[in-house]
Amino acid sequence: MPLTPPAEPDPEPKMNWASFYAVISGVNRHSTGIGRIWLSVLFIFRILVLVVAAETVWGDEKSGFTCNTQQPGCNSVCYDHFFPISHIRLWALQLILVSTPALLVAMHVAHRRHVDKRLYKMSGRTNPKDLEQIKTQKMKITGALWWTYVISLLFRIVFEVIFMFLFYMIYPGYKMIRLVKCDSYPCPNTVDCFVSRPTEKTVFTVFMLAVSGVCILLNIAEVAFLVGKACGKHLHSAGDSTMGAWIQHKLHSF
C-alpha cells in the first residue's frame, strides 16, 4: 500500500523524508509481503509521527528548560548534562540507519539485472522489448539474492536493537522526569531544573518504542518466513521421490 507524495509541489523543496521515501520505496517491488507491511509501518507510524507530532513536542525542549537560578549559563550546562542527545535526533538517526539495509537489496538487484542484460546481449537477443522487460520484471528471492535479503533483515534487527539499547543507556526508564537537580559549574548550588512537557514526551517515547518493537517482530517474522520457504523448497525438491513413495506406501497400508 504505497503512499503517494503530496500533489502540490513543496514551495521550498529540500532533502527531506519525502525524498528519502522515494528512494527507499523503490526497493519495495522486490520485498516480500511482510517487507511491504514493515515499510508502511515505518513510514506511517514512525517517520510521519516523528515529523508531524514529535518534532513539535520536542521543539521547545531547550527554550522551555528552566532552572531555578538567574546565573547565566546554568540553564545551558544543565540541559547539556541531562540531554546529551535529543530523542528526536536519536529517532531520526535510527530511522535512517534502519532503512538503509534495504538499499543492499536494491544494489544486488541492479547488479543481477546488469548481468542478465549482458547475457542477453551475448546470446544475440538485442530486442529492446526484451531488455525493457529485464528492467521491470520482479526478481525472485532465490540464491544469492536470498542471502542478501536475509543479511539486510539481520542488519535491520541489529540496528533497531542497538538504538533501543542506546536509548535505555542514555535515558534509563523511558519516562521523562519533571524535575532534575543540577550542580554543574556555573550553577551556584544544587538548582532545580524543570523539563518542558514531560508527560507528552513520555507518551511519545512509549509510542515510538512500541512501534519499534512491532517493527522488530515484523523483521523476525520475515526472516522466519524466508527461512521456512527456503527449507520447504529444499525438502520438496530433495525428498520428492522418496517422500512420494513413502506416502504411497502408507496410503496403501490403510
Place this chain on the structure above:
Amino acid sequence: MSWPALYAQLVGANRHSTSLGKIWLSVLFIFRVMVLVVAAESVWGDEQSDFTCNTLQPGCENVCYDQFFPVSHIRLWSLQLVFVSTPTLLVSMYVAYRNHCDRRRLLQGQEEELETLKTRRLPIVGALWWTYFCSLVFKMLFEGSFMYVLYVVYDGFEMPRLVQCDQWPCPNLVDCFISRPTEKTIFTVFMATASSICMVLNLAELAYLVAKALNR
C-alpha cells in the same frame, strides 16, 4: 537550487560511474546530506541565540560568538558537500561533449543511432578514464581539506561547554556557555566518520580504476 536539484544532477552522472561510485553517491546523500538537513540543522539552529555570556555588557556576546565561531559547522559542511559533489559534474560535462561530437558525425545517420547516443553507457577508457581519475582526486582533496579546516578552526572535533573570552567590549574575562555541546560533538564525530568513509570509497575506486587500466 537546493539539495534535490543537486541530487538530480548527480544521479544523471551516475550512469557513467563504477559501482563504487554509485555506493559513494548513496552514502553521500543518505548519511551526509539527509542527516545534515533532518538532524544537524536543528541542533545548530539556536547556536547564536543560546550562546550566553556571564555579563550584561551589550555586544559582548556577539563579539565572543564571532571570535569562537568564525564559520558555523553547518555552513562548512554544506560547502564541503557542494565542493565534493561537483567533480562528478566534470565527468557528465565530458560525456555531454563526447555525445555532442558523435552526434555531429552521425548527423547524416539514422534516427535510432542518435537515440542510442543519448542512452548509451560509455566505457571508462581513454580520455574519460583520465577525467574520471581527476574527478576522484579532486573529490579526495576537497574532503581532506574541509576536514582539516574544521579540525584547525575548532581545535579538534569536540565542542567545549565553556569558553572564556576577553574581547572588547567584555569588561574582563567572561565565561561564555555554548548550547548543546554534547549533541554537537556527537554530530561532528558522525559527519567526520561519514566523510572518512567517503574518502575510503574514493580511494578504493581509484585503486580499482588503476588496476583495471593496468590489466588492459
